[in-house]
Amino acid sequence: MIFTFTDEHQQLAAGLRRFLQDKSPSAEVRRLMATEQGYDPKTWAQLAGQLGLPGLVVPEKYGGAGAGPVELALACEEMGRALLCAPFFATAVLATYALLHSGDQAAAEEFLPGMAEGTTIATLAGPEDDGAWSTEGVATRARRDGDGYLLDGRKSFVLDGHVADLILVVAQADAGPSLFAVRGDAEGLARRPLTTLDMTRKQAALTLDGVPAALVGTEGGAADVVTRTLRLAVIALAAEQVGGAQRCLDMSVEYAKIRMQFGRPIGSFQAIKHMCADMLLEVESARSAAYYAAWAAQDESDELPLVSSMAKAYCSEAYFRAAADNIQIHGGI
Amino acid sequence: MIFTFTDEHQQLAAGLRRFLQDKSPSAEVRRLMATEQGYDPKTWAQLAGQLGLPGLVVPEKYGGAGAGPVELALACEEMGRALLCAPFFATAVLATYALLHSGDQAAAEEFLPGMAEGTTIATLAGPEDDGAWSTEGVATRARRDGDGYLLDGRKSFVLDGHVADLILVVAQADAGPSLFAVRGDAEGLARRPLTTLDMTRKQAALTLDGVPAALVGTEGGAADVVTRTLRLAVIALAAEQVGGAQRCLDMSVEYAKIRMQFGRPIGSFQAIKHMCADMLLEVESARSAAYYAAWAAQDESDELPLVSSMAKAYCSEAYFRAAADNIQIHGGI
Amino acid sequence: MEETASSVRQEAREWIDENFDPDISLRVWLERLADSGWAQPGWPQQWCGRGLPPDLAAQAYAEFNRVDAPGPPAGLGVMLAAPTIIANGTDDLKRQFVRAVLIGDHAWCQLFSEPGAGSDLAGLQTRAERDGEEFIVNGQKVWTSGGQGADYGLLLARTDPDLPKHRGITYFALAMEQPGVDVRPLVQMTGESGFSEVFFTDARVPASAVIGEINGGWGVALSTLGFERTGLGAGSGIGFRLSGFGGGKLREQQENTTVGEYIEAAKTRARSFGTNSTAMIGGSVTPLVKLATDLGRGDDPQARQEIVRLHTLSSVNNWNGLRARAKVQAGGRAGAEASLGKLMSSAIARQWRAAASVIAGPQDMLAGDDGPLRGRVALQFLAAPGPSIYGGSDQIQRNIIGERVLGLPREQDPSRTLPFRELRVGTQSSKTEAPGEAS
């Protein structure tokens, strides 16, 4: 039932939280975000080996845990709380859902087991230079080459594109925008890391110059795959934002209790107290929104398109404000 | 020089403030706003006789004071502060500027002296049912009838239209939107007072059924007249809003100093103190905006179209927030 | 036998099959409901309830809502008076008042706020002086909802001004129909009159009507305020979807309306407003979408942004309520999300106004039949400041959330320890002052 969490849910979240407290403290996040690679392969391997996290929503028949959007949301909330630097969102959300939604069983069998066990880092390359996810204006082209295809064009804003072993590329084929599997080490593929504002989540620009590729799903099928994938992915992102916002609130409240000015804790001043109260309002509301959307996804509700967008929009603004207020309360650390 | 007020300016404002404190206290405003007429003819006559206010920007040759937009702004600020219920804005701003901008000397000679001495209440009827001031979509039509015209159509949102002796109506003539003078008691004219949210400023809907009218200015000239009139009128309105907002701030601060809760004045709580500080920021900024725009108008600066709109937009929001915060601080009186 | 979700549902279903009849009068139905304990399954068994925990009570409500059965009259009687009396009153008071509320014999009002005591309720000045077996009440209350129809009032009055402000207050159940009580309606900006001022001139209340201890009224008041906060705002969503009506003045009508008629009328109201309340539009975007479409602004990007912003706020508020409810139903306690509805409802009222204003454009200047949505936009405009003030202002809510939920330290308040006599309250000029400010 909606908003009713099972013991398994709670264990998932608690276990992951413990793992991340240990493996992804602030200092480690700062260290990793300053590297070009952007994540620690050892931690990633442990996330896979100990917790099976990369395969969380991968069906069991492909070696995953077969969990649903609610479990994913809970996991993402914990990762957002820890600002985990890892290719989880690209691999385990974007690429995983894209493969599943493509309906291509052969591709699923080929790629998902490696993704689930953490040995294949994967991503979805939709946007080009304008950053739009809409498949309509895609300029990257696919041309037939024997049994396969060759891709030419540019992709940008590709999450973890600089390290991905598998890149699912949206390109125009004869029948319209289609999804293709490209190896990270494919010939003709040049990858350039982009300088990102959020250094904990790396992005890359790709140049494709006759890159060999395999069709995933059917020609002309990418629009539907991308739409359905994003619908679920933004819920995961919203949950991640809830985790981050909650951490901001926790930090603010903790600091406001111990920081003394004018002979009293700053949290006793209404200016700070009310800011914290408003943060709580927004963080809890964001959580309700993300969870509701996750349940709508789990239940395959008709509301999903609406509520997933609402959750994403609300959680983004709540996280932004929580981060800004957290800075203000800490006063410039 | 910009923002430099003369002794005359200060005397104008101080004199008007004293007059309004006497003639337009809260109780009187409440009384008048509940009447259909919406103003006190005796006070209006005194405003004209003692202070020459209706003719403030009417050139001296038409019996006015020949003042400019800066004096008008100062006067409007005082009227806004007192929430004066009177047909000033319709007569002395909208209709006066429209007549002056029409370039029609005969009309100016015919109407302005009476408007300046307060015996003619005048207004400008631009918008129709959709409330837009744009002259492009005007549906009211003017047809030739001997030397004059007959008007057919509907006008709405006509300020003080229910009591005006002279209504300047925008209507489509052969050469395009044109301005026409219509007597308040003309045959074929039906006026219906509208129920307004702001009860201190009355509006009316007009139905024109073959109403005799005289062309003011040239056929096809209304677009320019209306644009230039509004450019000045919104500055007067902005100044009026500054006065109202300042009054809200004054009331808030005064109350916050004397209202005791939890053994201390509520103004000592940051929640209230900071609200008042933000109000001050906005009220003073609104004042700077309104004054700057008034000076741009006075100097006939090229900036005028831009800054008059900026002043109007900023002052509207500042006034709204000041009023809302004033209610919050008073807590529901 | 221990109750379970399914045992409760079955019991309720069986009782409904036997007792629910659209052709009986609302009066008879409410009596059956009260006497069976199903009217408030969460109340104690000996006081018209069934002693069920909230999650099981919710199971029962679901059964009643399945057949649209009306519950006891909504209002302060069920929401505040009876729970306060059950928790703090003597058995005599419980006998006198609990069932009476459920069957709609008594309507109640709350006599707490004063011109000088709004946010700082403990600064109240209305006096109750002992006179044998009675107290004599003098003073003034304000912002009394439903003061005109009320049969009884929950009165806070000062009984010892030499004690610090929180410690000299006594809580009474006062009969409103007596010569010393004068109820005068207040007219709001909207032109409506939902509140009253209440003046006491030697009004009388028996000492037996004290709820709790003499001079111990503050603790009792806090329990009432707790019930109030749960009732306003998002609410838990637990209870009868449809409420009956009552109060001494509506007794006859209650007997002349059948349950079936009443349900039908309620459904008709709900259809016309998209809600079963006629009071406030709340956060519904439906009328605004209609307005935007009517005015040809359905494609305006700003109008759309504002509408979605409103829809998101009010959806999120509902989801907060659902989440709190799910925790309760799962046998847990509602968390922080339960304290947020009040603050959120202020934001929703403001956003409704902002959205309406963008959509209505120039039409926003008009009210009454000339105004958009036949005046409802203007009414909402004028009503919008209300939610951030009544029932504890936004500022007080933020204090409460900051202190009680987040555990932030309170401000020092020296006025807590001063004898009340030495304390300055209000503006000390009772004629012109304004109550209920927001600090």
Next chain:
Amino acid sequence: MEETASSVRQEAREWIDENFDPDISLRVWLERLADSGWAQPGWPQQWCGRGLPPDLAAQAYAEFNRVDAPGPPAGLGVMLAAPTIIANGTDDLKRQFVRAVLIGDHAWCQLFSEPGAGSDLAGLQTRAERDGEEFIVNGQKVWTSGGQGADYGLLLARTDPDLPKHRGITYFALAMEQPGVDVRPLVQMTGESGFSEVFFTDARVPASAVIGEINGGWGVALSTLGFERTGLGAGSGIGFRLSGFGGGKLREQQENTTVGEYIEAAKTRARSFGTNSTAMIGGSVTPLVKLATDLGRGDDPQARQEIVRLHTLSSVNNWNGLRARAKVQAGGRAGAEASLGKLMSSAIARQWRAAASVIAGPQDMLAGDDGPLRGRVALQFLAAPGPSIYGGSDQIQRNIIGERVLGLPREQDPSRTLPFRELRVGTQSSKTEAPGEAS
């Protein structure tokens, strides 16, 4: 002879005709300016000024700005140190420091804030202990702007912890180039390093370098903070449009640059950024309009609303400054509008960020050369929280406006009377704590 606007203008014009020469070095020019009194016409005649009231000083500046003449180096020396010393220092200190600041011999930094003393500056813990004719300084300062290039620092240190916090503080002019002073740059979110931490380990300052009285430093600090508030935010707009540069470390460059070269370089900078400052874009919409146009979003209604909102805020802020200036020029005193620039500049920074974010869309995720406006959008994004914290947080500004401008009552502050020793300050764990919070 009494000076008038026209006599001042004429005098300035004549002096400029005789002394202004694009071919002399910036160094020579600054010396001429300082010795003539034109560098700061508002300062006293005996201390490198001309003793003119603000309105007449403004007349003089107008003449210098007509020929783009550079004024004395911008920075804390002219803005804070010299005015503080002129107002509070001994004549020896004035001789040592005032002219040196105007000709760029000394750059200054401000050693006020500490990890435990941000908003509550008087809670500072850095100690200065008397040792014969010297004081020995130990402790830590933070958020020191320009700490790395500074020759001297305005230091606040505690000299008597047995007095209440405001009364045991002394104000010093401390030489930065000495073994006991360790300046460590802080890296900001933007990757820049404009601030330092400064650690004192037995640093030394002569007793003759005390500004004001021993234990009387708080009053002196308030005068410095007054100068600071006028300098940050909108500013009065009065002064040289263009500033020279200086500080001991730039002495050579000062002598090798001609006035003409310097003016030309400044103009080039101004053209490329639409402002003569490279530090912050401030409220300029120009780059955002360009960005919107480049990205094809020039017609986007939301982008346009945000851009105009920004332009309005920053215009209004300028107008507030102009209005304050006009009052001063008319011989009056600046009113409330002069205190608002600081708070407004925070709002402008936030609005710049909000507008840029709407315009940039997905590009907003990128920084450095990949980012919009070659990374400046990202830099501004990270810099935006700054103005609401430094130089007195928004919350402190609102306290000041509420109390000093509007006359609202202060909160009780029992910590004002406690001996400093008994006071808890900061987080009491100096290693991990964060300074300058916002209350």
